[in-house]
Amino acid sequence: MTLFEYLHFIILPVLVVSAVLILWRFIKGPSIADKIVALDLLITTGIGVIAVYSIIYNQSTLMDTALILALIAFLSTVALSYYLEKRKRK
Amino acid sequence: MIDIIIGILATFGALFVLFAAIGLVRMPDTYLRISVTTKAATLGVGLVLMSTTVYFSNADVTSQAFVIILFLFLTAPVSAHLIGRASYFIGVKLWDKSVMDELRGKYQKNTHILKSVVDDTPEDNVDHTKMDK
Numbered sequence: 234m235t236l237f238e239y240l241h242f243i244i245l246p247v248l249v250v251s252a253v254l255i256l257w258r259f260i261k262g263p264s265i266a267d268k269i270v271a272l273d274l275l276i277t278t279g280i281g282v283i284a285v286y287s288i289i290y291n292q293s294t295l296m297d298t299a300l301i302l303a304l305i306a307f308l309s310t311v312a313l314s315y316y317l318e319k320r321k322r323k
Numbered sequence: 324m325i326d327i328i329i330g331i332l333a334t335f336g337a338l339f340v341l342f343a344a345i346g347l348v349r350m351p352d353t354y355l356r357i358s359v360t361t362k363a364a365t366l367g368v369g370l371v372l373m374s375t376t377v378y379f380s381n382a383d384v385t386s387q388a389f390v391i392i393l394f395l396f397l398t399a400p401v402s403a404h405l406i407g408r409a410s411y412f413i414g415v416k417l418w419d420k421s422v423m424d425e426l427r428g429k430y431q432k433n434t435h436i437l438k439s440v441v442d443d444t445p446e447d448n449v450d451h452t453k454m455d456k
Binding site for chain 2: 235236239240243244247248250251252254255257258263264265266267269270271273274277278280281284285287288293296297299300303304306307310311313314315317318
């Protein structure tokens, strides 16, 4: 088994299964804070998937996308928690 | 030999991301979920990015991957603290088997000021009774 087969048939399915589990928590999550945490973790898992894809297709340019996704994850979490804290309780 | 190192790093990275996902599903409380995901997922993604540096092994990808790892290590605690603070203020309930809540009666709901002693204005505190089961 070469490295590319190993990455393609073992590592990527493990990451996809974890993404599906996180998506289940994102849909189900009892409070809105759970959904924000699940969204943050989903984007972080996407960084890992992009890194594995950059190895498989031998494209080092894909790492730029991973950097942008890391920025977006932090920014979205900060913005959503800020508005969650400032809104009026009903 | 290089392939074996890449495989080991990617395996541990994917396993830690999977552990973070299982913890996110299995943990009973919002605060415990934040505590699980902010550590395990950061370590897992960091290991996967290390495997890309071993594979490409030039200065471009190495510096870029280290920038991503540094950014994740810097921002994961900050975002976890922000979302934990916001979820404490909006009154997310603790697990019913939680043994202590050190912030009980110290955060003021209207002014968002943390006091070091518990004062005698209970109507101003954040409501944090345990989960009703």
